[in-house]
Amino acid sequence: MTLFAQFFLTGIVTGCFLILATIGFSFTRRVEGFLNIAHAELLGVSAFTTWALNKPLGWHILPSALVAIVLTAFVGLIIGRVVYDPIRKFGPSVMLITSVGVAYVIGGTVDALIGTGIRTLDIPLASSIRFLGLRITNYQLLVVVLAVVACASLALFLNKSRTGLAIRAISANPELAASRGIDVRKTSRATWLISSGMAGIAGVMLGVIATLSTDIAFHQILYILAVAILAGLGSLYAVILSGLIVGIAMDVSVFWIPAGYRPLIAFAVVILVLLVRPQGLAGSASSK
Amino acid sequence: MLMSTLMFGAMFSVLTISLNLQYARGGMINFGTVAYFAAGAYAYAIFTQEPPSGLDQYAFGLNAPWWVGFIAAGLAAMIFALVTGWPTLRLRGEYLALTTFAFAEVLHSVLLNERRIGNGSVGMANVERPDPTVLGLDDTLVYTLAACALMLATAWIFRRLLASPYGRLVDATRDDEIAAEAVGKNTARVRLQIFVISAIPIGLAGALYAMITTLVAPALFTAEVTFFVWIALALGGERTIIGAILGTMALVFFQEAVRMIPFETVRSAQIAASVEEVITGILFIIVLRWQPWDRLSRKAQS
Numbered sequence: 127m128t129l130f131a132q133f134f135l136t137g138i139v140t141g142c143f144l145i146l147a148t149i150g151f152s153f154t155r156r157v158e159g160f161l162n163i164a165h166a167e168l169l170g171v172s173a174f175t176t177w178a179l180n181k182p183l184g185w186h187i188l189p190s191a192l193v194a195i196v197l198t199a200f201v202g203l204i205i206g207r208v209v210y211d212p213i214r215k216f217g218p219s220v221m222l223i224t225s226v227g228v229a230y231v232i233g234g235t236v237d238a239l240i241g242t243g244i245r246t247l248d249i250p251l252a253s254s255i256r257f258l259g260l261r262i263t264n265y266q267l268l269v270v271v272l273a274v275v276a277c278a279s280l281a282l283f284l285n286k287s288r289t290g291l292a293i294r295a296i297s298a299n300p301e302l303a304a305s306r307g308i309d310v311r312k313t314s315r316a317t318w319l320i321s322s323g324m325a326g327i328a329g330v331m332l333g334v335i336a337t338l339s340t341d342i343a344f345h346q347i348l349y350i351l352a353v354a355i356l357a358g359l360g361s362l363y364a365v366i367l368s369g370l371i372v373g374i375a376m377d378v379s380v381f382w383i384p385a386g387y388r389p390l391i392a393f394a395v396v397i398l399v400l401l402v403r404p405q406g407l408a409g410s411a412s413s414k
Numbered sequence: 415m416l417m418s419t420l421m422f423g424a425m426f427s428v429l430t431i432s433l434n435l436q437y438a439r440g441g442m443i444n445f446g447t448v449a450y451f452a453a454g455a456y457a458y459a460i461f462t463q464e465p466p467s468g469l470d471q472y473a474f475g476l477n478a479p480w481w482v483g484f485i486a487a488g489l490a491a492m493i494f495a496l497v498t499g500w501p502t503l504r505l506r507g508e509y510l511a512l513t514t515f516a517f518a519e520v521l522h523s524v525l526l527n528e529r530r531i532g533n534g535s536v537g538m539a540n541v542e543r544p545d546p547t548v549l550g551l552d553d554t555l556v557y558t559l560a561a562c563a564l565m566l567a568t569a570w571i572f573r574r575l576l577a578s579p580y581g582r583l584v585d586a587t588r589d590d591e592i593a594a595e596a597v598g599k600n601t602a603r604v605r606l607q608i609f610v611i612s613a614i615p616i617g618l619a620g621a622l623y624a625m626i627t628t629l630v631a632p633a634l635f636t637a638e639v640t641f642f643v644w645i646a647l648a649l650g651g652e653r654t655i656i657g658a659i660l661g662t663m664a665l666v667f668f669q670e671a672v673r674m675i676p677f678e679t680v681r682s683a684q685i686a687a688s689v690e691e692v693i694t695g696i697l698f699i700i701v702l703r704w705q706p707w708d709r710l711s712r713k714a715q716s
């Protein structure tokens with residue numbers, strides 16, 4: 127029973143990481159209206175920038191992480207401007223396929239600069255906290271805290287700030303919002319900065335809780351897609367719920383099924399849900 | 415190099431042509447092309463492989479002649495398309511894209527973990543294949559011809575199919591589903607038919623791929639294959655069969671050319687591979703942004 131509870135707890139941590147990784151993706155989908163396959167590669171940009179500053183240059187982990195997150199946010203902004211803005215008129219399918227090309231470009235660049243092999247950050251070893259016979263490491267706890275803080279601040283931002291309200295207006299009805307005098311370019315800029323910044327945070331955490339290899343970013347897209355489809359490509363709260371469902375399902379299933387099947391479990395959950403609810407857990411109609 | 419470009423180009427063109435049918439004519443985004451390709455390759459290997467012995471972990475090897483394996487490959491891809499298409503084709507656009515992607519990942523994971531199917535990550539090596547050297551022919555030449563034959567046959571059959579009244583039904587289903595339904599056409603069935611029909615040549619190409627490489631292993635059937643075919647399709651312009659073929663040939667030629675460059679160190683070869691990836695990506699973005707081929711063909715028509 128304790129073992130089961132331990133798997134469940136690990137599942138919550140996995141779920142929180144998935145939420146961090148998916149929030150930005152889902153936010154882009156909602157505001158810009160397409161699936162950005164290249165989102166996962168931004169995690170890699172952030173993780174390897176952190177590593178490059180922390181290991182070869184010997185910076186402390188905190189400034190390294192901050193610089194990496196800011197840099198990733200701007201990389202996302204520039205890509206949004208240069209690549210996606212001009213093709214918005216072709217519709218979400220072309221943007222989706224283009225983002226595969228963007229993923230190649232980012233992934234290839236990171237590969238060329240970093241090279242293969244396994245890397246770790248220069249941080250203190252994880253110390254574990256025990257309670258009720260369960261264990262959680264301080265880094266796992268950090269993932270949970272960051273996920274909560276990120277979700278809460280994003281929710282606050284969307285509900286309270288002017289830019290946040292503008293973003294919501296645009297995601298609901300772009301033409302109406304534009305005709306009411308909302309600055310579309312400014313909100314689009316904010317969207318790219320926020321969603322890429324979120325990818326940056328997730329990327330740093332990837333480096334903290336796992337060892338890094340250059341193909342790690344690509345593997346994340348599988349989980350991001352699973353969580354996002356399950357959430358119905360929609361609201362923040364659905365992402366939180368489906369992140370936890372997928373995370374817990376993946377880790378608890380280890381109880382019965384070999385761990386090699388973890389990615390399969392994520393997709394099995396998604397396919398099962400889609401068969402019953404073609405629009406995901408809380409989805410609105412697909413845009414095409 | 416030209417020979418291997420033609421061989422792999424023709425083989426992958428079969429995939430591009432099929433994808434062209436699904437996407438440009440059927441209006442379905444299939445992001446799991448590799449799954450049908452893998453289904454074909456594995457079916458071929460399982461049917462022709464000798465029964466397991468020694469350290470082999472796969473459960474079945476039927477030791478059948480190559481043509482039985484070839485037919486089995488087409489059937490396997492068809493059955494897999496039926497199984498995956500039937501529940502999912504009511505999903506639209508990006509939901510369908512993601513679900514087909516999910517199916518491909520599930521298949522990949524099963525092949526990797528279920529050693530009884532295809533020996534797990536090791537895969538099945540020394541896949542049986544017809545040996546043309548017995549007849550005194552060069553095997554690269556024969557396989558190139560076989561790939562071209564499969565490509566031409568696929569192109570010809572799809573062309574005939576779409577030129578017939580059935581082709582208009584397909585277009586109608588894509589463009590205005592409600593209108594097609596209103597005149598009594600079962601659009602769900604048409605979509606499933608297109609999906610299944612276009613999966614068969616993908617499976618056959620998978621069998622051919624297994625013969626050429628004489629190896630099936632999960633590492634050969636990753637999402638990269640799917641993306642590769644999509645990039646080729648975008649390169650060639652999505653409207654025509656000729657475009658699909660030319661796009662694939664161009665992309666394969668480019669990759670073979672990079673592979674020909676001799677490298678001094680492992681690191682420089684790695685960098686070259688990464689740069690190849692970057693250039694492929696940039697090409698892709700540029701083509702989708704300006705769509706020069708599309709515009710050229712439209713100009714030629716008017």
